[in-house]
Amino acid sequence: MPDPSTYRPAPGTIPESPGVYRFRDQAGRVIYVGKAKNLRNRLNSYFADTWSLHARTQQMVTTAASVDWVTVGTEVEALQLEYSWIKEFDPRFNVKYRDDKSYPFLAVTLNEEFPRLQVMRGAKRKGVRYFGPYSHAWAIRETLDLLLRVFPARTCSSGVFKRAGQIGRPCLLGYIGKCSAPCVGRVSADEHREIVDDFCDFMAGRTDTFVKRLEREMMQASEELEFERAARLRDDIAALRRAMEKQTVVLGDGTDADVVAFAEDPLEAAVQVFHVRDGRVRGQRGWVVEKVEDLTTGDLVHHFCTQVYGDVQGEGDVPRELLVPALPDDADALADWLSDHRGSRVHLRVPQRGDKRALLETVARNAGESLQRHKLRRAGDLTTRSKALDEIAEALGMETSPLRIECFDVSQIQGTDVVASMVVFEDGLARKSEYRRFAVRGNADGSGMDDLSAMSEVMRRRFARYKASEQPPEPEAAEPSEPADGDADEIATNDLPGIDPLTGRPRRFAYPPQLVVVDGGQPQVNAVAAVLSDLGITDVALCGLAKRLEEVWLPGDDFPVILPRTSEALYLLQRVRDEAHRFAITYHRQRRSKRMTASALDSVPGLGETRRKALLRHFGSLKRLAAATAEEIAEVPGIGRRTAETVLAALNPPKPGAEAGPAVTLSPPASGTEQSE
16 A cells, blocks of 8 residues: 655645646546645645544545646636546546436427427437426426426427328327317427427426416406316416426526535435526435545535536536535635636526525435435445455455456356456445456357366456557657656656556546455356466455355365355445446346347448438338349449449348359458457
């Protein structure tokens, strides 16, 4: 374990100007990024007495092996650089506002001829208007069910819409009055867009206008003795009011703000955000994050703003006002940075009284309940995860806790479609960006492989990459020159093993695990141990977890290690093993399904997916394509005469005993390589 004093910068070498700093581990990987108004004061605080530091800060400074920094002119520039480095390096010790799910939005596809109302998750798209986010998809569907009575816009998919137009009959919603049925021409495109525009105006907060308009129409219909129409309008008004009750006005002045509150303990913090638009709560989000150091509430506000509002797509639009429980030290610079992202002035405020203060207290109560629920989750508790890692180290005889665990599993059916998976857990949590999957090569045809042979091949491929990354690249012959200002950090980064000198990013498989877990018993463990011994790798611990009795096997031992059924170590190993099995079997099913549904066109050399689709779109089916002539096939854009003849040869193979025509060589599909999820 590195001693922080061994890499502490020399006295007087750290500048007192604003800047951004990076801590790196022994492999050169960035593990923490931070910014400071005064770099010297900030960095010196990390090299104080280790036992006086925060628990997570202790772990960070003892994991790190070096520190570097870049000075900037202003705090706003420091914010921008800090954000870009966190996105690029994904440091493991930084506070990360990540949820385990994507929140749903109510989306209106205004970029289509007939806009559609739908539930949508993920990144935002151009030409689509979003309302939300909502906590649950069913909340959107309930709101839509009420409003479609008044705003009968299209909600069906493109396939259903096209099918209804072909058969000339609308879907059920068209018959019960919850869709204006533009698919069969009941309304024109302009009329349908007017309905959608009214729906958007209502969702944007202009509710009183629609209610008053419907009341006038209801009274007019009643005076004209059109009682059925008046009754329908009465029911429409009731539906609108029920929908409005679901979005109660909390701020009467039509405030456009995000209300943020925190609940924290020494190791973790829960954050809750209420999105208030036009005075109404449009959605809510929440996270639980780990604190790497003794952060104040203002520091948490700083990290929240830079991560949630920093992306180009953004977790949501930057509001005009941000109501927070405390202001960070760089509140003015943060407000300027947010204003640049929004394009107009953004205000950070701490409400002191009135409705805004009451709403902030409500959000704070939600944050406290969220943190309490999180503590009840076994896998999410930092103390529990630390205990599990310590128990694993003790049971396996390791000197330190395994902060990075890699687990491997093989999936196959009688030697066909043999694949393997590698999952990575860091600090007891899954790191899905590091997952890898392998298509096992084995024999020339990819068959005839048992689990032991497949596992040996996978381990050899994985650790051969690591051994290759240990060798620094050979420097090219060049004239010696003095580095320009600001280039020193780049030169040091490129000289590090495991770092790509062209991109400055980590190479694949560049970082070894402290522990390798295989899904299996003594045979699998001994096979992997033989591979590691051949490669000369002695600093990686190894164990296997057998499914039958959940026994832990070590290489060379005749008897397994039996962990208590209630131990946190066994629970963590089971989660790692089960995740590797899930990832492997998912990939195996994908490859098997692709092989079983492969088209005869897939094996035609030089014929990519785009041209295959063009051929099928032109002829309608493989049967018609096989019956066509080479001249007819060559009429398809992008298809030449030679390609047409190759397609016909693939679709019409010569029958046994028939005179052989010109030979056409069909190259087999390329063998699989490592793929990342």
